[in-house]
Amino acid sequence: MKFIPHDYQQYAIDFIESHPTAAVLLDMGLGKTAITLTALNNLLFDYFEIGRVLVIAPLRVARNTWPQEIDKWEHLTYIRYSVAVGTEKERLVALRKPASLYIINRENVPWLVEKTDFTYDAIVIDELSSFKNWSSKRFKALMKVRLFASRVIGLTGTPSGNGLMDLFAEFKVLDMGKRLGRFITKYRQDYFKPDKRNGQVVFSYAPLPGAEERIYEKISDITISMKATDHLRMPELIESEYKVKMSDTERKIYTEMCEQLVLQMKGDEVTAANAGVLSGKLSQMANGAVYTDDGAVLHIHDRKLDALEDIVESMNGKPLLVAYWFKHDAERIEKRVPCVQLDTDEAIACWNRGEIPVALIHPASAGHGLNLQSGGSTLVWFGITWSLELYQQTVARLYRQGQTAKTVVVQHIIAEGTIDERILRALKKKDKTQAALIAAVKAEVG
Template identity: 70%
Template structure:
């Protein structure tokens, strides 16, 4: 028997991890998969995950077959398909297919969990800053004294707009160009409002980290990056007023709940899995505080709002999946 902890790490059918496991899969009699984020990017994720479990018995042996059966092209450019959407009724069909080998148990149903409070702290760019952002969004290009900012396509534009919403952006030459300090000012206010209580700050871009570190150093606020065993121990002992963490390093199984109960998102991520895993570092069993507060610094009129909406929509899809298999367990299936 093989137990795949964090089954979602096998969701990419093109990954070396998935292909390596499928080579030995025929020799394994039984496979159990465990994950808290089975469909963080939508139900397309389920194909590879369930092929690990049943070798394609339920959802098909090939991704092309799975797409044809349950999806239709969504965003396209000629013959090139950028994304897919579910066929009418396909969501329920998928749930039915996997229901006999799937069960869900939510922590809230079985464990004593602290209350989770999520809110948004909105900041506003001035007219000049907002115009730079709008020009980039419209033209995919902005000429500045320190360098040019260019986005070759929609995906690149999304990244540039996220950077600008955070307050800085990389030029075409890789130089950091500061656009505004609105999020830094908000972060400083929020840390001050914590009144000495430890705060964890999630950042996304390297220039986010550099600017946050400069501001905290300037204000003589002690901080450390959570990137070593020693820094994690300091955080869990309550010795760090501010801990800086990148979502990709806030991985599965990392226990940080002893150090504090406040998480501030300075920069957002489109990845629901990384988002939920980062929140789960504090909002988990063993958290001694009665509440965990997750605050998102959002720049008004920017892509930040779209990211928040996207995360909520992905979470709704995932919750429908969990609810579907949970309902079947409840009724004895």
């Protein structure tokens, strides 16, 4: 297929070529893989500035998306690539093959650095947000060899899904600390103040007045940002809530867990050791069931299952994508509604051919890199995630370039008066920081 770039795509290609360090914050659906490959192709074979490229991506994206994009476009014919995933033996064989592009999944970055010779002069980090944790093994490993690469490209659509603190590690792996500093303690001192704390123990930080603007100014010279709605004829996105109400008895069970952190029911016990565990337990209970301390599933209610059944019936056979979070949610949905898990390449292909009326998707395993827009245009959140990144990426499986429907519907099944409502509010609050970052470095094209 012949690649004829849109104006915004050509702008992004030129930006990557002219910036040895580039943070490319492209909204979902704008074709960041094709853009990056085109720039790499030019740098490899037109300008001869690089010779060996390492691409780091989520597993499914590494295994499928990058090879498919290379094979798809005529102008990328000369790019030889090798996908280094699988067993250690398979990875070693792949890394020994003669190629210009070596693709590895992010989980194997520590192995790559420790067990092989690092001979790459360019690094592409697909989903830069995967390196937001400055204390993670993958971040520390990549920092050991970052100096050897003359070029580095960071790609993501969600750079600060959990706030400005994420940006420190993401940009340090790009510029080695030139803009936001080399140490997290200095970054905190310069831009944040302690927020929630217990004595000397600080649990969270809040930005100082003007910190956002100062941070954006620091990174603006190497950052390009674009939103899909600015450059594509996107379908209308309709978001709604389908509220369900628990009975007085069910509400009493939920409240008992919330107030006492211990629930005893039918001889089973559910306990929450801290606020994080409690949040998970309450989310499960809002969905209709909860894991007990011994791993059994304790049934609470079927309110959300009833709602989902109504939604499926109202679709009249049109495809429906259902996002779940807990394993027991999927098990209960499968018992109530005929559906298929999108956890294999074959299932995904069937969905895109329109052969699956109801499909289940887990945001953590299918949030990045999947194109599901051919299979349907309606998404239902049975259980909601706290992660803005996973939330946005999952919605973007349908709400993206190539979606032929005029509208994409995202419906949230919400249990009234439960943690569901708080999670939705938190997602919206986080999106304000995300939107501010996008707006601050948005590229002016045309």
